[in-house]
Amino acid sequence: MTTQPDHGAALIPRPERTPEAVRVALARIAPHRLAELEQHKERALAAAIRSRRIGHLMHWLDWWMREVEIERRPDLFARCNDALAAVHRTAGRDDPGFRPAMDALAAVEAEAARAVDG
Numbered sequence: 001m002t003t004q005p006d007h008g009a010a011l012i013p014r015p016e017r018t019p020e021a022v023r024v025a026l027a028r029i030a031p032h033r034l035a036e037l038e039q040h041k042e043r044a045l046a047a048a049i050r051s052r053r054i055g056h057l058m059h060w061l062d063w064w065m066r067e068v069e070i071e072r073r074p075d076l077f078a079r080c081n082d083a084l085a086a087v088h089r090t091a092g093r094d095d096p097g098f099r100p101a102m103d104a105l106a107a108v109e110a111e112a113a114r115a116v117d118g
Contacts, residue, residue, distance in 0.1 A: 011072045014116065015065075022064045030071045037064055062116075069112040080108045 011029050015021035019041070026037055044060035070076045086101035 009074065011074070014072070015068060017061065017065060017116075019061060022061065022068055025068045025072065026064070029068070033067070033071075040064070062113075065116040066109060066112040069116050070108065073112075076108055076112055080105065083108060 012025055015025040023034070023037060026033055040063070041060055044056040047056040048054055070080050083101055083105035086097060087105060090098040090101060092098065
């Protein structure tokens with residue numbers, strides 16, 4: 001785990017950018033998501049084998065680094081849940097509240113990406 005700066009009181013330190021470190025971090029903060037992580041990894045591995053390209057695995061690791069960032073930071077986790085709830089309250093893409101809710105969700109994801117990429 002790294003000692004990179006946190007935004008608020010993070011539940012755990014940010015993990016190193018390795019599959020095992022991400023899995024261990026997720027097991028500590030969101031163990032209910034481990035099956036999702038493993039299924040996603042199996043799909044990424046199968047796609048990498050089919051295409052003979054590592055990009056699928058890199059995408060998987062990047063995705064889960066962002067997901068762990070959201071899960072480990074109560075500020076991002078709350079904003080993410082609020083945005084998802086707002087999306088689900090809309091009647092679909094034509095609902096006036098849909099775009100602002102999706103923008104809020106995208107902002108959370110972008111902040112998580114900046115945190116793990118920076």
